[in-house]
Amino acid sequence: MENRNNEAAKTNLQQMLLHPEKLPPLPETAQALILLRNNPNANLDELVTIIEKDPGLASFIMKYARMAIFGYGERITSVWHAISLALGFNSALNMATGVASAGCLKITNRGPLGRIRIWHHALKCAALCRELAKTMEQKQSVDSGLAYLCGLFHNFGYLLFGHLLPQQYTFLNDLCLYYPAKETRHLELQVFGITHDFAGAYLIEAWQLPGEIVTAVAEHHFPDYEGQHAHYVKLVAVANRLLQNEGISDACDHIETAALLECLQIPGPDAEAALQMIDSCLDDFDTLATDLAA
Incomplete structure (x- = not known):
């Protein structure tokens, strides 16, 4: 019975992969970040606004910017500081996109x-x-x-x-x-x-x-x-x-x-x-x- 259940699980997984609508959708925050990434006129304030709507993501961005390699430590007191002083727009956008995308996968x-x-x-x-x-x-x-x-x-x-x-x-x-x-x-x-x-x-x-x-x-x-x-x-x-x-x-x-x-x-x-x-x-x-x- 266990082997039969395992084979059924394999079949179900393969069927889900062939039908994208059955896969977990990209989270809303990640969608907003990708739209921003595709916008040639995107600016820092827009990125900060998206990140700050997700407290967990905002916390991650600030902690990343406090890494010793950047040299700012506890002087990073906001998402805006984290991006403008340490990470830079593109790096922060890419990090945030990856982290936000995983939010639907438990x-x-x-x-x-x-x-x-x-x-x-x-x-x-x-x-x-x-x-x-x-x-x-x-x-x-x-x-x-x-x-x-x-x-x-x-x-x-x-x-x-x-x-x-x-x-x-x-x-x-x-x-x-x-x-x-x-x-x-x-x-x-x-x-x-x-x-x-x-x-x-x-x-x-x-x-x-x-x-x-x-x-x-x-x-x-x-x-x-x-x-x-x-x-x-x-x-x-x-x-x-x-x-x-x-x-x-x-x-x-x-x-x-x-x-x-x-x-x-x-x-x-x-x-x-x-x-x-x-x-x-x-x-x-x-x-x-x-x-x-x-």
């Missing part, structure tokens, strides 16, 4: 695939993707803001799994805990019949987010991908490798990280400096991830 907080761990990695990966994009010798080929969003959204498939099928997701979470040496995507296939990258791409496409993000979410485990938006795929893959994302390796063992950096025209020392900057903020990322899971 999953357990604990475990190797709990909300806390997922957010901790997402925040680090997004920040590293942005910094790596800034070091590319041909910067015109990528947008650092989009690179940040690719890193932030790349594991949203896990949030979708946990939201739609909480019982099966708890089982997957337990499997990852009990068998840490097992490759996580193989366990996902066992439990759901599909992997988080596949499911996440359907969600991001249903939300009508930019094609760069859809592709990065779908292909980030395949850095040998050479189609449209390949730079964003490789950026997320490199960031994951540099961060040594435990239990979740990509499918391209034949490609060295150094070769991917060369393809992206990112000097090795610059990549190392970007990683060191992220590593210097680990405690801050811990705090932010815990707050997002509250």
Whole structure:
């Protein structure tokens, strides 16, 4: 009976992915932020107004701006200060968009695939993707803001799994805990019949987010991908490798990280400096991830 129920859950999940109207809709705040992102005349006051309507989001933006790396600390006393002094308009808009988008997806907080761990990695990966994009010798080929969003959204498939099928997701979470040496995507296939990258791409496409993000979410485990938006795929893959994302390796063992950096025209020392900057903020990322899971 248990196996039959699991097969039924797999079938239901696949059917939901094929019908976007059955997936959780993009939250209203995220919709407003995306409209603002698409408005060439958008200004700081409009962004502050949207963020301040969501107390949780406003708190996150202020705490992010108080990270030691920015040097302002407790002098950040408002959302306006956080954006104008520390984060900048585009960075704040991208962060807010990612955080607001996840508001409709409810999953357990604990475990190797709990909300806390997922957010901790997402925040680090997004920040590293942005910094790596800034070091590319041909910067015109990528947008650092989009690179940040690719890193932030790349594991949203896990949030979708946990939201739609909480019982099966708890089982997957337990499997990852009990068998840490097992490759996580193989366990996902066992439990759901599909992997988080596949499911996440359907969600991001249903939300009508930019094609760069859809592709990065779908292909980030395949850095040998050479189609449209390949730079964003490789950026997320490199960031994951540099961060040594435990239990979740990509499918391209034949490609060295150094070769991917060369393809992206990112000097090795610059990549190392970007990683060191992220590593210097680990405690801050811990705090932010815990707050997002509250």
